[in-house]
Amino acid sequence: MSKQTEIAASDWLAVRERVVDKLKESSPRSEKDTRVRMAEGLILAGYVDVEFIAAEIAEEKRIREERAEAARVAHEEREASDSEQQDGAL
Numbered sequence: 001m002s003k004q005t006e007i008a009a010s011d012w013l014a015v016r017e018r019v020v021d022k023l024k025e026s027s028p029r030s031e032k033d034t035r036v037r038m039a040e041g042l043i044l045a046g047y048v049d050v051e052f053i054a055a056e057i058a059e060e061k062r063i064r065e066e067r068a069e070a071a072r073v074a075h076e077e078r079e080a081s082d083s084e085q086q087d088g089a090l
Helices: 009-026 032-044 050-089
Strands: none
Touching: 009 032, 009 050
């Protein structure tokens, strides 16, 4: 990571957690605090492309939000359709 890289604290934590998850995959029996320290060391030493991982996380978040919005709209449309059917039955 470049010393000039600026990243929000929440993004830093998300990136660190992503690296911790990758370390867990390669060493599942290691302690979480050990993986956290390793992740922080790798990030600070520049072995991790922070900008890439942050962008990847942001894209995943955007996709989740789009899916949630689509599900919300579909739910509202079903409710409206059900309500119209009930009104027509009266």
